[in-house]
Amino acid sequence: MKLNNLYNFKNSVKHFLDVDALKLSTDISSVDIGKLIWVEPFNFRVKKQEDRYRTLKMPNILNFVVAYEHFKDLSNFDTIQNLDPSHKRLSANIDTGDFVSGEYERQLEEDFNKLSVYDQLLKMDIKEYYGRIYTHLINFEEHEERFLSNMNQGKTNGLIMGNYLSLYFAESNLKNISNDIEEEIRRARIDCEFSYFSDDFYFFCNKNDTDEVTRIFDKVLEKYELERNDDKKEVWTYESFNNYNLVARYWKKLIAHCNVRFDKEKDNNKLYFINQLVFRVSKLNDDKLKKVFINNFFKTKYFRELDLEKYQVKGYDYHQLCFLFNLSPETMLYSIDKFNDMSNFNNNNLHKFFHVRYREVLKTPFNEEQLYFYYAIKIFGFTDILMENKSSVIDTNNQILISYYLKDGYFEKEEIDKLKENVNEQYWFQNYHLILYSSDLLDDLENSIVKYLIPKKVFKEKKENSREKKKNSYMEFYRENISSELPIIRDIPDVLAEIEEYLALRIEEMEEGFEAEEAEDMDI
Secondary structure, three states, X not given: OOHHHHHOOOOHHHXXXXXXXXXXXXOHHHOOHHHOOOOOOEEEEEEOOOOOEXXXXXXXXXXXXXXXXXXXXXXXXXXXXXXXXXOEOOOEEOXXXXXXXOHHHHHHXXXXXXXXXXXXXXXXXXXXXXXXXXXXXXXXXXXXXXXXXXXXXXXXXXOOOOOHHHHHHHHHXXXXXXXHHHHHHXXXXXXXXXXEEOOEEEEEEOHHHXXXXXXXXXXXXXXXXXXXXXXXXXXXXXXXXXXXXXXXXXXHHXXXXXXXXXXXXXXXXXXXXXXXXXXXXXXXXOHHHHHHHHHHHHHOHHHHOOOHHHEOXXXXXXXXXXXXXXXXXXXXXXXXXXXXXXXXXXXXXXHXXXXXXXXXXXXXXXXXXXXXXXXXXXXXXXXXXXXXXXXXXXXXXXXXXXXXXHHXXXXXXXXXXXXXXXOOHHHHHHHHHHHHOOHHHHHOHHHHHHHHOOOHHHHHOOOHHHHHHHHHXXXXXXXXXXXXXXXXXXXXHHHHHHHHHHHHHHHHHXXXXXHHXXXXXXXX
């Protein structure tokens, strides 16, 4: 079990962190709640659509690990799907730190089956679900609630987004909502089947029951002090749903076309898949589907095992590739290493692209895209681009990226002094690395930890014994790890190795799923 996959579940930023490398006390599984205190997470913004973003909140690592040890024996902790197998669409794989590969396609097939029976799919979601979950309504199975709320400054209204613990408790709460919806539908005696993926609910029903299904959904949500998102009520028919979900069909066509045009005897094959990606993306109307299509192609076994030495690179390949990278920067995580190792690929043809796009992405609020560009630029060795944008990096408040710049030694005294002014607890992640890579702060380690890393709430404790006990818990954790010269961020070569391991596990999981489906079809 990788703590790293739990600390940052699903989001690709997990590849850049290495929580598992940190040293923990031998009694970490039995730390008393009295040794910890409310802590403030740091914010990391990830892009949703256009200019909108979702804020992940990454908790204090000591608090998180202790909370994990406390909650890990809860019912179906490792198998979220089993909390509500009849209705839950979400299947999590904690070995990959992602949702189960192929599950989306299986659910999609089931959706079409239901749409062939019912008039429509009525899709509704819960407004600001994570931010409105009241933790007192969660069944903790006689576990201590404060291990969870302490990670979010003691707040009992809302869960921080991004980690597996929050995902588990959010899904546990949804199970109760699902049970109540099922009972209300039974009482109303209407023909309706439903499922849900996180806070998105899928109701398969007939047109005449639309108002009643909506009323039931609203009624149950009110019981949990939640409400429906009025702006996201969608109605799909078989035909409209089929036209929207083109991605699955594009997969097979794209790879089939590429295989037909490939000649293994030649070493000047065309990079046909790049052109096909651009062409087929233009046929998709939804930006989210475009990104899913591009990202998942570069995650495939087909691409990861493709021998690029058998291909030539044309001039148009470079600008088409830049288009794809700009449309979905996450794609660079799964492809840049392959192109960098390709002897016929001229990295310098992308220098201007990265020179312009990195400067621009630093002006946006999207922290994860900033990190993806940094990763690609490091792989290609364009250090000049990183150096000339260092002042802009500080202005992003992207604590992970700032930590990389500290590790790389790109900042000069003026920038370091500016960073030293950030003594608020919300800057704990970058301040950990500020201390680690600043000799003057290391020389005065304990005072540096007190100033930059000990949770501020500790110093408001009225009882001296309690104050010292809590302070020592954090002091020992930080002192041990900083003295051992352990960063929380990975070296870029290790990031690549982590991505390769993730992709290998994902491909293996996908193949196992196909084998299981084939066996089921053969009634084995």
